[in-house]
Amino acid sequence: MLIEAAIIFRPLLKRAETETRRADLVTSELEYLAAHDALTGLLNRGQIDRVLSVAVQEAANTNRQLGLILLDLDGFKAVNDTLGHAAGDAVLTAVAKRIQSILCSTSIGGRLGGDEFIVILPGLQKESEAETIAKQLLSSISDPVFFEGREIIPDASIGYAMFPIAGSNVAALLSAADLAMYNAKRSGRGRISKFSEPMRAESERARLIDSEIKSALPSGQFEVYYQTIHEADSDRISAAEALIRWHHPRRGVLTPDAFLGDLRRIGQMDALTAFVLGEAIRQVSNWRRAGFDIGKVHVNVAEEFLLKADAAREVKSLLAAHGVHPSSLVLEIPEETSLNNPAVVATVEGFHAAGIRVAVDDFGVGSVSMHHLCKPAISVVKIDRALVRDLHSSPECKALMASMAGMFRDMGKSVIVEGVETRQEAELLQAVGFKQFQGFLWARPLPAADVLSTALAIQPKVA
Missing domain, CATH: 3.20.20.450 (EAL domain)
Known part of the structure; x- marks a missing residue:
């Protein structure tokens, strides 16, 4: 009877194991999709918010600096309007790959939405490290993107801010980097801007x-x-x-x-x-x-x-x-x-x-x-x-x-x-x-x- 039971139930057990593995893969895939931007593969907005909160808390606990870079493509709407959304997607994908190629294992890149990207730089020793990475990003992003025989040259405005100088919490740090990025955009295409307190005062005056x-x-x-x-x-x-x-x-x-x-x-x-x-x-x-x-x-x-x-x-x-x-x-x-x-x-x-x-x-x-x-x-x-x-x-x-x-x-x-x-x-x-x-x-x-x-x-x- 034991031999007969083994003969009968072995295929069922193998099928159950297969289904379990398949369910685990589906679960893993769903978890990945929930955390990553579908187009670029970078972390999405929801996950970035959680990661940034943890990074800020860790920087506060260890008394270390944290760099935050915001990057916005200049003139991106014109690419979509003149060449189509497929061309725009090609530019976004290329930019995401260039961001990933520059970051070290401890740095984190994400897409906030549209043509705006974010880079989290934990454990920095000094502010100049954030500036160096910002310059590398700007240089890499400006390389041509080729789409269906057309050459598209992306431009970006980059702003960066440092924890805890620019802000002691997630909201203040994001706001500071955002102000720096828009200051870069107002100054002209292809610029980098570091947050300074007068930007916050000017923002409040403008508001x-x-x-x-x-x-x-x-x-x-x-x-x-x-x-x-x-x-x-x-x-x-x-x-x-x-x-x-x-x-x-x-x-x-x-x-x-x-x-x-x-x-x-x-x-x-x-x-x-x-x-x-x-x-x-x-x-x-x-x-x-x-x-x-x-x-x-x-x-x-x-x-x-x-x-x-x-x-x-x-x-x-x-x-x-x-x-x-x-x-x-x-x-x-x-x-x-x-x-x-x-x-x-x-x-x-x-x-x-x-x-x-x-x-x-x-x-x-x-x-x-x-x-x-x-x-x-x-x-x-x-x-x-x-x-x-x-x-x-x-x-x-x-x-x-x-x-x-x-x-x-x-x-x-x-x-x-x-x-x-x-x-x-x-x-x-x-x-x-x-x-x-x-x-x-x-x-x-x-x-x-x-x-x-x-x-x-x-x-x-x-x-």
Whole structure:
């Protein structure tokens, strides 16, 4: 009976052993998949969080340093958009292999998600070791990746931070490395940045001002001031430029230099441009009902607004809503605006076709090509204060200004000289052929009500 039982049950026992081994393999595979990124094979975000917690605790217990590197690929979205996600996956896989090839047995690499990677460096003796590895990573990652006959050259921004100097816990250390990485990204492609305390202070300042800016527009803290533009021969007001001011609840009245950079950083320039346009066009209508014909109102438009496909239609709608003729509006574009961008050119030509005048602002200090000024869509040129400052002491500057006055007159362009502050400057400019001025000699930027009272005092009301 024992022999018969052995004959009967031996195959069953072997099958059970096989199934047990198979179950163990499946369990092992599932555990691996749960801990690793499916594409790159590096540790995934969940596992990295656990490993980093253990590494920080170990560094604290042994009183040793720990390095943390964050790495983000620059321009990776363009790879996916132009070459497809398969190309993007090839780049991510290649980057992961390069990270793994550089790390020693005690270091740990992971993928946080998207195109962001992390490297944990336990047991460092000194900070320079983290910098050395960061440089090796940057050099290796920038090697070409070949995909279906195409050469793709990855770029990366790398930030690193050290425990315990940059942070005494996981959250603080991650935040510090993240700040360093974004500092590298802001500084340009292919950079390495080490965390420093001023980065944390700047981050807190940016967080606070971001919150303040986002609430400023809906709560009515922004106000449009106006600086008048005058005719040289009579001082008559011929136009006014709309200039934004922020009535900050803690810091008082702020000029654009104090906040435009932050507005652009958080993507609010388009909203601010639309606000100023609406306010300025409405004010033209209000002034005329009060008996004051401003002539023209100038409004600065950001490049973000010019890139909108419906920008010209939006401005025409505002003009129609307030009964203001398109010829009463001059849109000023900064001289650094890319007039080689087809989208910007299309918008500018759309303004011109609608009868809205376009001016190049701050001419003489930027990089706008004279070629662009030959286009009929650019009908006004505003000359920067920098060319006025040395007019009385530099014969060369005087000759240059005289040449520009004649050139733009022959081209049929209107010219306004900005930043005129003294009567001597005004007389010299008038002598070489300029006819419209803007500056403190006549007026500082004022609220709309003050502009109206001043204007009615020096020139007659319209009939």
